Amino acid sequence: MKNFLAILGTNSDHSTNRLLLQFMQRHFVEQANIEIFEIKNIPAFNKPEVKQAPHEVQKLTDKMREADGVIISSPEYNHSVPAILKSTLEWVSYTNQALVDKPVMLTGASYGKLGSSRAQSHLRQILDSPELKARIMPSSEFLIGYSLQAFDDNGQLKDQAKIEELEQIFKDFIQFVEITNQLVNASDSHQKKATNFSWETH
Template identity: 75%
Template sequence: MLNLLGIVGTNSDHSTNRRLLQFIQKHFADQANIEIFEIKDLPAFNKPKDRKGPVEVQQLADKIIAADGVIISTPEYNHSVPAILKSTLEWLSYTTQPLIDKPVMITGASYGKLGSSRAQSHLRQILDAPELKARIMPSSEFLVGYSLQAFDENGHLNDNNKIEELEGIFHDFTQFVEITNQLVSKNHSYKKVQRFSWEDN
């Protein structure tokens, strides 16, 4: 069974993205072990000279390395991702770079009708940066719009069509994880030779 890490991409205490990841965790419990990680208490990125992050950042990095794949669920703030998520990714890119070659699935929920489509598009660009270089699942976009009304009192998605859509995307992601990890492990030319840094170029 796959071991996946779900990252709540916000510091909100009442995020529907947290509810979405909790639903995914329960709904697919027979297909994957999914641990949910909170980034809301991580300090703001401050570019330390020794390139070492605080303990909380290293804990996240260790969990990413140990996971077969990562799911990031992001809201949309001002057409982009929340500052806390951007800061977290900056920590990871500047320190141990654990997302390199890691399979990633992006999901998102927002209060408006568009879900988090623009934030997800922006997040794909960020994750494609050379210091992050995640393996982002292509041609997939799971959006939960009007997310305040999307879940019942038990945290279950109300729309059966959305559940069916999510099941298809999650199935694709499990296959993507297996194929990507086989490719990376067997072909060393795809693996990171040395840590990328703009300062060294």
């Protein structure tokens, strides 16, 4: 069984993205172990003189390295991701590049009609940067619009069609993780480049 780390991409105490990840955790319990990680305690990135990660960042990156794959669920703020998610990814890229070659699945729930489509597009660009170089699952996005009405009182998704869509994407992600990790194990060139990467020389 695969072990996935699910990152809640917001510091909100009342996020429908948390509901989405909790639903996935329950719904796919027979297929994968999904651990949800809250980033609300991670400090704002400030580019320290020494590339030493704060405790919460180190805790996150250790879990990233141990996981078979990473799921990121983010709302959309001003056509992009929340500042705390971008800041968290800046910590990862500056300190130890734990997402290099890591299979990543993107999901998102937002209050508006379009869900988090523009935020996911922006997030793909960020994750594809030289400092992160994650392996984002292609040709897939799971979006929940009008997310305040999407869950019942028990945290269950109401729309059966959305559940079936999520089931297919999750099945694809498991296959993507297997293929990606086979390729990565065959070549560690990206990991070597990441180890030597420096913001100051790019």
